[in-house]
Amino acid sequence: METWLAAYELRAGGSIRRIALLGEGIVKGMLETAKNFAGSFVSEERLTTVEYPEQRIPTAENARVFPFLVYDGPEWQAGLRCVACQICEKECPPKCIYIEKSKDKKPDYVGKMQIYPARFDIDVSVCMSCQICVEVCPFEAIKMNTEFELATDDRFGGLLLDKEKLAQSNEYYHKIHPTEASEVDARLAEEKAKVEAKAKAAAEAAAAKAAAAAAAPKPDAPAAGGD
Amino acid sequence: MATTPISVTVDQIFILLRDWLTHFLPETLRPFANVVLGVVAIACVFPGLFALTTVFERKGLGRMQNRLGPNRVGPFGFFQPIADGIKSLTKEDIVPLNADAVVHFLAPLLLVVAVFMGFAVLPVGRNMVLVDMDAGLLFFFAMGASTELSIFMAGWSSRNKYSILGAMRAIAQMISYEVPLLLSSVTVVMITGSLSLTRIVEAQNQYTGIFPHWYVFTPWGLASFLMFAIAATAETNRTPFDLPEGESELVAGYFTEYSGFKFALFFLGEYLGMFSIAGLGATLFWGGWSAPLSILNFVPSWIWFFSKDMAAIFVFIWMRGTLPRLRQDQLMNFAWKFVLPFTLLNLMVTALWRFMEGGWLRWVVCSVILAGAYVLMGRTAMHRKHFGPRSYRYAE
Amino acid sequence: MSVVFYALAALTVAGGLGAVLLKNTVHAALAVAVAFAGLALLFLSLDAQFAGFAQILVYVGAVAILVVFAILLTRASETPAGGVFSSSWLAGLAIAAGVFAVLGWAVLGSAQALPLSAVAPSATVHDIGVALVGRYVLPLEIVALLLTAATIGAVIVALHEKERTR
Amino acid sequence: MTGSASPLAAYLLVAALLFAIGLAGALTRRNAILVLIGIELMLNAANLNFIAFWRYGPHPEALTGMMFAIFSIAVAAAEAAVGLGLVIAIYRHARTTDLDQMNRMKG
Numbered sequence: 012m013e014t015w016l017a018a019y020e021l022r023a024g025g026s027i028r029r030i031a032l033l034g035e036g037i038v039k040g041m042l043e044t045a046k047n048f049a050g051s052f053v054s055e056e057r058l059t060t061v062e063y064p065e066q067r068i069p070t071a072e073n074a075r076v077f078p079f080l081v082y083d084g085p086e087w088q089a090g091l092r093c094v095a096c097q098i099c100e101k102e103c104p105p106k107c108i109y110i111e112k113s114k115d116k117k118p119d120y121v122g123k124m125q126i127y128p129a130r131f132d133i134d135v136s137v138c139m140s141c142q143i144c145v146e147v148c149p150f151e152a153i154k155m156n157t158e159f160e161l162a163t164d165d166r167f168g169g170l171l172l173d174k175e176k177l178a179q180s181n182e183y184y185h186k187i188h189p190t191e192a193s194e195v196d197a198r199l200a201e202e203k204a205k206v207e208a209k210a211k212a213a214a215e216a217a218a219a220k221a222a223a224a225a226a227a228p229k230p231d232a233p234a235a236g237g238d
Numbered sequence: 239m240a241t242t243p244i245s246v247t248v249d250q251i252f253i254l255l256r257d258w259l260t261h262f263l264p265e266t267l268r269p270f271a272n273v274v275l276g277v278v279a280i281a282c283v284f285p286g287l288f289a290l291t292t293v294f295e296r297k298g299l300g301r302m303q304n305r306l307g308p309n310r311v312g313p314f315g316f317f318q319p320i321a322d323g324i325k326s327l328t329k330e331d332i333v334p335l336n337a338d339a340v341v342h343f344l345a346p347l348l349l350v351v352a353v354f355m356g357f358a359v360l361p362v363g364r365n366m367v368l369v370d371m372d373a374g375l376l377f378f379f380a381m382g383a384s385t386e387l388s389i390f391m392a393g394w395s396s397r398n399k400y401s402i403l404g405a406m407r408a409i410a411q412m413i414s415y416e417v418p419l420l421l422s423s424v425t426v427v428m429i430t431g432s433l434s435l436t437r438i439v440e441a442q443n444q445y446t447g448i449f450p451h452w453y454v455f456t457p458w459g460l461a462s463f464l465m466f467a468i469a470a471t472a473e474t475n476r477t478p479f480d481l482p483e484g485e486s487e488l489v490a491g492y493f494t495e496y497s498g499f500k501f502a503l504f505f506l507g508e509y510l511g512m513f514s515i516a517g518l519g520a521t522l523f524w525g526g527w528s529a530p531l532s533i534l535n536f537v538p539s540w541i542w543f544f545s546k547d548m549a550a551i552f553v554f555i556w557m558r559g560t561l562p563r564l565r566q567d568q569l570m571n572f573a574w575k576f577v578l579p580f581t582l583l584n585l586m587v588t589a590l591w592r593f594m595e596g597g598w599l600r601w602v603v604c605s606v607i608l609a610g611a612y613v614l615m616g617r618t619a620m621h622r623k624h625f626g627p628r629s630y631r632y633a634e
Numbered sequence: 635m636s637v638v639f640y641a642l643a644a645l646t647v648a649g650g651l652g653a654v655l656l657k658n659t660v661h662a663a664l665a666v667a668v669a670f671a672g673l674a675l676l677f678l679s680l681d682a683q684f685a686g687f688a689q690i691l692v693y694v695g696a697v698a699i700l701v702v703f704a705i706l707l708t709r710a711s712e713t714p715a716g717g718v719f720s721s722s723w724l725a726g727l728a729i730a731a732g733v734f735a736v737l738g739w740a741v742l743g744s745a746q747a748l749p750l751s752a753v754a755p756s757a758t759v760h761d762i763g764v765a766l767v768g769r770y771v772l773p774l775e776i777v778a779l780l781l782t783a784a785t786i787g788a789v790i791v792a793l794h795e796k797e798r799t800r
Numbered sequence: 801m802t803g804s805a806s807p808l809a810a811y812l813l814v815a816a817l818l819f820a821i822g823l824a825g826a827l828t829r830r831n832a833i834l835v836l837i838g839i840e841l842m843l844n845a846a847n848l849n850f851i852a853f854w855r856y857g858p859h860p861e862a863l864t865g866m867m868f869a870i871f872s873i874a875v876a877a878a879e880a881a882v883g884l885g886l887v888i889a890i891y892r893h894a895r896t897t898d899l900d901q902m903n904r905m906k907g
Binding site for chain 3: 814817818822825826827834838844847848854861870878880882884889891897
């Protein structure tokens with residue numbers, strides 16, 4: 012008889028509580044929303060609405076939308092890190108990167124003469140923000156941007172970003188991804204230092220060899236070329 | 239309790255206004271003009287309230303879910319209904335190819351006409367009722383019953399599986415909740431002895447000390463008001479019972495194939511249905527236009543009617559913000575296995591109430607019977623499979 | 635006779651004709667709902683307020699929906715292949731016309747002898763209530779019994795037989 | 801047309817016409833449900849007669865006509881419910897609502 016009359020409610024903690032009245036659950040629920048409703052007028056922080064154009068949530072640090080090309084120094088054309096090796100073009104799953112190599116070369120951040128991209132287009136309407144191009148790029152030349160207000164009225168031209176629109180300064184890179192940018196800079200500086208040290212060592216070796224050659228001008232084979 | 243002339247004039251302001259307007263006309267046209275002015279008043283006030291309610295609903299629901307409601311269009315979002323109205327007017331009115339054009343077109347019209355007719359008998363204020371009918375309550379329910387036909391016409395004529403399903407569910411739900419709706423209002427008729435709504439309000443408009451004789455303060459009145467409220471929510475397809483237009487599974491139920499102004503007409507019909515059933519609830523159980531305390535009698539009577547109406551609308555919105563949707567079988571089981579039996583029992587208790595002489599004894603007897611029945615039926619019902627707490631079978 | 639009467643009579647007869655002649659079954663059902671509503675208005679024009687509203691509530695509110703449900707449950711909304719009228723439709727029409735002729739002749743023949751009390755009787759709900767529980771209390775109880783039996787009977791007749799193999 | 805005589809004749813004519821239409825519907829239609837609709841129309845025509853006679857009758861305070869009409873509405877509703885229940889049962893069994901095919905009892 013007992014079980015026939017009583018109805019049971021399995022509570023979270025596993026303890027069973029008898030429901031006395033039919034409307035009990037409804038009343039509890041209604042009081043809950045009433046508390047929300049009244050509370051929203053009393054304390055403002057209950058309201059979670061962010062009124063978008065006026066107030067903005069700060070973008071997360073590792074947010075990513077579409078790629079951009081990093082350049083060092085004041086002038087973007089000369090400072091572009093990209094050496095048009097086309098690895099990212101091959102790796103891009105939706106194939107939205109198009110690169111044309113340049114005929115001549117320009118010095119890169121270490122001073123070595125490198126090819127640079129004469130044309131570097133990304134079709135932003137195709138790009139799926141997978142960041143594979145950033146991972147495969149050996150020269151830290153392409154990073155992910157966090158700018159998302161990209162609405163244009165031109166469906167074709169507007170969404171095909173060329174080299175000039177893609178280029179952003181290293182300072183901008185520091186602004187949107189501070190930790191990552193500083194790591195990249197540290198690595199580049201270290202490589203640069205290594206290259207310069209090697210260059211200096213090679214220079215000294217060359218100088219020493221020249222001195223030795225000058226001291227003993229016997230006709231042995233010249234030292235093996237550079238490093 | 240002679241109310242001071244000022245409050246009487248304010249109370250009767252609309253009647254005086256109407257009489258002043260019609261006295262320009264010749265004698266023969268005057269009754270006709272009175273009716274026309276009454277109709278124009280109803281046709282302006284209630285759709286205006288409908289526009290306000292859409293904003294209240296969205297802002298109220300927002301506040302219950304810890305977010306702001308619409309606040310872009312106009313101050314605090316109060317021009318939102320105008321924006322919605324223009325949007326629904328300018329939207330293209332698509333009629334499906336093999337839909338039955340005539341019936342498709344007539345359905346929303348019949349719905350809105352039937353719902354508007356219901357307002358004719360509601361006493362909005364002291365002698366402010368459009369048509370003081372002797373069988374006013376019966377007229378109201380007759381108009382309520384014809385809305386089901388329009389819902390069927392909408393569902394069937396769209397030739398669309400979802401809408402026919404939604405229409406069938408809506409009609410089954412409305413018919414099974416119409417029986418308790420009528421029976422719970424019959425208790426009020428038994429005690430008042432008349433079907434005319436103005437007589438019902440006058441019967442409740444007496445005071446002992448400062449407390450009014452509203453029916454909701456009697457045991458049978460509270461019980462029938464609860465059942466009336468449940469049935470009214472089901473009649474207007476509102477939240478715990480809004481399966482017919484359950485967005486998740488039925489797209490939009492019987493008005494799936496409607497767009498543009500006809501869609502807006504369906505919404506107008508639904509909200510006006512809410513207003514009229516809330517108005518009827520206020521008239522039958524909460525003393526229509528009578529003041530809650532005798533000392534508050536100086537306030538005009540129509541303010542009380544509309545405040546009770548808006549309070550009921552807030553409860554509708556409040557339920558919409560809280561309660562989950564009932565399944566179709568739970569809904570039907572609840573109607574036929576709890577609401578109807580309890581209403582029938584309440585009829586007997588009301589008869590008992592009427593023929594026992596006054597005093598505390600009848601209060602005790604009636605309250606005990608009703609409370610005992612509620613708890614007993616509630617627990618047996620909750621225990622049974624149909625609408626007891628849900629039992630899950632987890633895959634092992 | 636007033637214009638209102640002619641309008642209502644026309645509406646009701648049109649609804650009745652629609653119910654009989656329309657090909658599409660659901661249109662016929664909706665037409666009969668129009669006829670029921672027209673009749674209710676005729677009752678109101680005869681100052682029978684309670685009967686008029688009861689007519690709307692019972693017929694337009696419930697019986698019309700019942701008919702439409704039955705049509706959908708028996709998939710009758712698609713017009714049948716073998717035409718809409720039964721094979722012996724001409725005989726039916728002739729009988730109906732004959733009945734109307736007889737009735738019409740009887741009414742017109744006795745037009746002068748018909749009673750005419752111009753004063754409109756006031757059948758308030760109170761009087762009806764008193765009559766229902768006073769003079770007509772026996773028919774009231776019998777109809778209550780009949781309605782209960784009919785409801786239960788209809789449910790049992792239309793019950794879904796589970797055990798019978800179809 | 802019957803201006804001089806009482807308007808009752810006009811109501812009786814309309815009722816007779818409705819009755820005839822209902823009878824025609826019941827006799828000529830093939831679908832069982834529409835036959836039921838025809839019968840409903842005939843019942844309603846009879847109600848109209850009752851109320852017309854009550855309205856123009858000698859002593860309307862007796863309410864006989866109106867009471868008869870109200871009881872007839874109740875009984876007709878019950879009859880419609882049972883009738884449609886039968887039609888649905890027949891349809892579920894014989895898969896048809898066509899009256900001409902329901903000759904199983906013909907022996």
